[in-house]
Amino acid sequence: MTDTLVAPSGPARTTSRPGGLFRLTPTSGVGLGVALVWFSVLVLLPLAAVVGAAADGGFDRFWSTLADAQTFAALRLTVVEALLVTAVNAVIGTIVAWVLVRDQFPGKRILDVVIDIPFALPTIVAGLVLLSLWGPESPMGINIVNTRQGIFLALLFVTLPFVVRTVQPVLIELDADVEEAAASLGASRVTTFRRIILPSLVPAIAAGSSLGFARAISEFGSLVLISGNTPYETEVASLKILKFLEGDNQAGAAAVAVLLLVVAIVTIVILDLISRRVARRG
């Protein structure tokens, strides 16, 4: 019997060799260099600049901006709405992806294309689209402009594709025989879904949710038309930043921006941790 040990094929690509931990070949050195320069110019430097701008006014200024009741309300509204939207998307997005992959029905191909429309539309157009159905001239007589429900709906609209599009390919790749194996071992459909399918999907759901969440806390275009921008009520962080800028308060804008950045990073890290844990536990 050959019990030859197969080397663990984990995600780690940087294999440690004798004589140094990370020894790069010339090509991979160039590649790494390009990637880092690109990343720095596009992401790291601007981010650092924003943090710098926020720190410019000193910590007290930074803190007083965030402690300001109106700013705080805007931030809280943004994060709470984004979390709600993310939770809904994680469930509905998974269901939509499931239907698109597993079920056969007329119009499936069309639906598959339509899913991307909220993503492809300029967000201001998304706002207009929603406004024409749910605005003051709504044919249904429902006006959601200047309400939190309106913000919720707009965020749902623009973040719809994220979970669907990340879960879909993973579902397609799932082997049918794994589910059949579970069934022949006595597992019900529900048990199979919970213990076999879901753990495989969780990383994709988490990835899609992170993207959706990031999009939700940063959404601007569609909310300009929908939210109404009433302080304490329907003012979201991105619009608050605009307001700061219009009032020539650079440091205030940067402070809100930095806080949004921190929230985004924390959320993405948490979702990643959750997905790792669930994927391992089964």
Place this chain on the structure above:
Amino acid sequence: MSIEVRGVGKRYGDFIALDDINVSLPTGQLTALLGPSGGGKSTLLRIIAGLESTDGGSVEIEGVDATKLPPQKRNVGFVFQHYAVFKHMTVAKNVAFGLEIRKRPKAEVKAKVAELLELVHLSQFAHRLPSQLSGGQRQRLALARALAVEPSVLLLDEPFGALDAKVRKELRDWLRRLHDEVHVTTVFVTHDQEEALEVADEIVVINEGRIEQIGSPDELYDEPANDFVMGFLGAVTRLGPLRLRPHDIEVAVTPGVPGSSAGVVLRALRVGFEVRLTVDVEGQEEPVLVVLSRTHARALDLELGSRVWLSPTTGATAVPVLGVASA
């Protein structure tokens, strides 16, 4: 009888995958479903497991009519060609799966898993993930997982099909030994006649949705029911009005054997211990293939262009060539 299949058929549109299959598989035996790809043998296995529905007829497992039962209720262990292991679970968790959903006590599950991993020689890998195992190890894991729920029958669908030749051979021997140890009624699908002949107690030859023959490996090899079975179980050549195996032809370098056909050696290929001759026989269009041992060929001093006289060995398995015999 452990498995009774009566009048089972399956169509996919116009394609008839199975046509009125009747077969009884006795308890405790190792049976091979042998046939070419697309012949319906996997479909039959999946119908027995409940993974595929039948268009008609019935399937009985251990005396219980299982035709309408879902796979969960059939108490059948199934092993897939591509292992179908649960990738996110450790080896031990994979084996424990069936027992855990049956809500067996923790201690019992643990003991059973340890026992099975011992049986399939994977004890030291209990806490690995399947991705850290080789193909052969994964298939043994899949077997242990299927055996954990103590199935009344064990079904294996081309279990060694995805493995390389050497591992295949090892696992084949191992499956035979395992079966002698565990004695669970086992059915496995294969398109490899050597695998079937070597491992199985009984072979069911399936082709184009029909059963061609059922019998022990010896019966099938020595008394093939028809041309197809004969051809599928090993090399076949034609000598005059007969179809027979190339090693069942006697070669003489002088005339005299009554009923022998004269010919000329066209080609001689030496492969290991055997010599394969291609002989052009007078009065026959297609050349005759003959296999003889290297020592024998040397003793006869055969070379290209040698004149030879061929006759069937006494006691050779031979069937009349279709069309010639009935004419």
